[in-house]
Amino acid sequence: MTTLDITSPGAQAAPGDAVLSFEDLTVTFGTDFGDVHAVKGISLDVRPGEVVALVGESGSGKSVTSMTALGLLPGNARVGGTIRVGNKIVGRLDSRGLREMRGNDVAMVFQEPMTALNPVLTIGDQLTEGLQLHGIAYGKQAEARAAELLRMVGIPEPERRLKQYPHELSGGQRQRVVIAMAIACDPKVIIADEPTTALDVTVQADILDLLRSLKEKLNTGILLITHNMGVVADMADRVAVMLQGDIVETGTADQVLNHPRHDYTKKLLSAVPRLGVNSAAPLTVDVSEEAPTLDLRNLVIEYHRLGKPPFRAVDDVSFKVMPGEIVGLVGESGSGKSTIGKCALGLIPAHSGAVSIMGHDITQLKGKQLKALRKRIGVVFQDPAASMNPRFPIGSVIAEPLEVHKIGDDRSRRRRVLELLDAVELPRSFYNRYPHELSGGQRQRVSVARALTLEPELLVADEPTSALDVSVQASVLAMFTSLQERYKFACLFVSHDLAVIDMLAHRVVVLQNGEIVEQGLREDVLHEPREEYTRRLLAAAPVPEPLEQRRRREARHALLRELGDDVAELQVEDDYERPTLRGQGNNGPTPGGLYGGQ
Template sequence: MGAPLIVQGLSISAGANTLVDNLSFSVQPGEVLALIGESGSGKTTTALALMGYARHGCRISAGRVQIGDTDVLVLDAPRQRALRGRTVSYIAQSAAASFNPSRTIMDQVIEPTVIHGLCKRAEAEARAVQLFRELALPDPETIGDRYPHQVSGGQLQRLMAAMALIGDPELVILDEPTTALDVTTQIEVLRAFRRVVRDRRATAVYVSHDLAVVAQMADHILVLRDGKMRELNATGQILSAPEDDYTKCLLAAARPVPRASAKAANDDPELLLHVQQLSAGYGPVDAQGRPATPILQDIDLKLHRGQAIGVIGESGSGKTTLARAVAGLIKPSHGSVLFRGHELKPTLQQRDRDELRRIQIVFQMADTALNPSQTIERILARPLQFYKGLRGEPLKRRIRELLDLVKLPQTVAGRLPGGLSGGQKQRVNLARALAADPDLILCDEVTSALDTVVAAAVLELLAELRRELGVSYLFISHDLHTVRAVCDEIVVMQHGRKLAQVARRDYERGPHHPYYELLARSVPELRQGWLDDMDRTAAGAT
């Protein structure tokens, strides 16, 4: 059973900068309040403060946080630690990063009961198994015996929820708990979270940038921007009649719209990329050249100059492996990749400089793709020096042009990646690819880690570059709406195989492959009741 949450005048600062400015709101037991806004709006900073926690370099400078009868911010450090995991619990975005890979799942799920001395181990394990059932996990009696790497991402996210709920907390904080999941897994996790919160009448705060997800989970929505509250209202009111201009902007960006008209293959007859019977995998190869862990199986694909083709599928379907094989980052075990009519060598080391220049890849996580110790100017200079031989003023001029091209201010050049937002870093990632003047850019989930407003801006930029520069894209994603917005055709993959290829003119008319239809149905719609409708449909089908 939850307890009322009351927040009054909450302010959080980092040095002279105010990160959260005078926030006030309340949540009643059995209710879910969503905190939404762009990256850097203060969502997670606010959520952590509900536990009395401020990240390194930050401090809670004013305000009151009350959970039931407990005034969180007046507690000393030991009592705040005692509060966490017992009175208030936290479900983080990345379960994979939150579990210890060397300990069994059961040991970690019951850890809060051990830390807080809530019950004996046998009772804690019984509680855990009951939670596994409530969260619709497979093999609830034995899944706790596994290690984190032995379950899927969606299962691990639900197991993290079990860890958070096992102490019967009065407040549960869910911080982007489905962002890293593919769409079909996301539905399962959302169902489980919502059911458990309702059945236990927990008080919940749900942090997200995805309004469609929030529409299924939240009773009320608090819209944040630059640490300030822009709007607080019932979910239905926010979705149907938002009052603040920024809220309207978030709603407009929540669903991508088509940004580039299809460029038919006969508009330009050049076949740019031709993938033939491509198979690839990981690990040692046997005598026949087959990898220990096969991923791709006999993939065929054609992409013409100026075209954008999307590749969709769940996690593990082989999307990224396909991009890595085309880029030469992984050696195919069978088949070939033809580019501009010539067969490419299987690995980067074997390709010549011009082949390397013409195919560039933009990775999903800009944080790990950019060297944190080098300035943006240095990062962009390297491909210009390597491929173009630029030095001195021509080099600096081209760097300025690239920053203009991706709509970044010139002042960014002297900064390190750590000083940029997620969207800015992804634009630098794109500028680095464009520095080579490529014919083809492999975009691997380039917007999945971005909030909706920033993601919409990046998609608009990709479409604009395609129109102006004639660059082609192989666009990998698990979000069908995003792919439909930027691509002429969609390739559907499952278990390493190509199941179907759908042209833009056929996006809205079927029939399509059942798996394509499943992916299309699994993307949350921007309306309340969508998840209930999905549940009723699933119940009617059984």
């Protein structure tokens, strides 16, 4: 496949300048069904103090490429070409050489910090482990260095945090800890694999500020792997676009994002939802005289903990969803969005207040009455794979609501399933396939089909597109809009992606810490926000255009300073002493552990 290189002359570094380089890299996996060519002869360099973004959809070969730099591919992988980290050729290193390289020369920031951190070790133990394994510091000195690293990445009270476990920190704090671990041994290059995918928009903005500060102050090269074009515009100096194991286009961020030449790059960019562009059409149904499909009045939800006072997750929340209307419920993690959705489904009880669905107070219903009402409600979960029985074929997955409510016979159920497969634009041949045989986007379409099986009057969708690639997300959202116009169901759409809400919703409810801070028509809340918190959320949402994103970032920093908040950045003191490796004698690195292990 031909690569379109639109980099200006002289922009490419000489091989000796790069802190990370891939030259004619190929990766092939041997399987029972033949060889799978995951990476097909790509070449890419990362220079000191530079961010190179490697973008593409799932299965394009991005993460496989990054794993070759640390020697972390499984045993059935055959790697060709040359991978250099600094002046080391990875393919020539033995196990000891790889252990010494990891952490010292190259480090990794993974997508999900909870899987990168050991849940049974304290934050302090995990930070000092790398320092001790690489002979940088021991004992009290290692603890002091660990506290210094946490302070550098903006975690308050670092000495106290060292004694805590990963589950006691928020998602953003855990990601900062992973970044602190990555910079502990002052590596030449950091590979950041989707470092913000699971984070809220404001936390994402803070982490990107932190990574940007890292490369500016420590002159660290960063290979950023992502499918979020807004993150690319915010961070990248250069961009490489991957498709099916090939790099199809390279250039500066401005060239690739503003003047793409390859059709695949154009397709990715056209699929990105943008605030103020392709907003949802105004609600055409006259709902002034109709009763609400969902009516929450003074809702309070509490979680009771043994020996502790109850935790109030939702406090005095009131809003309505009218027939044929989509209401977007937005806010950061922990704001109470999903809790409200579960309460509306009758999955968790309300402490006080009322949840009325089609005129019935769900908090007062039990048994057959509750089951009859749930028949009129559909639900789409965030993770489609986790919400399907892996032993059931797709036909049975979609037909399950019909069987639960004893509707129809086998022939009518099959006919209904085939109609729904047509509606969500999936081949009828999928009827006998199993969930693991489908892609993420296809599984999410199956989830929507199952939710619509009983023609619900209310649909609750909890982050249904957050884990999908941008082009898959665009097709699922287009399908969702078409189905909503066709079936006219009311919908409570939970999301932290404001551009998605702008594309779908007629009205928006903004939550913070379990309370509503603002609600109203979409065009008022998202385009003319009145409340400070809504303005923060909007200011943190990245856009896929470098100059515009730089302007938005500067405006966000100005807003934060105006509101008295700190701007997230790497706190490197003037007298900061870079870690240096001690002698490799009896005190040198030992096998095992996060950095030393294979």
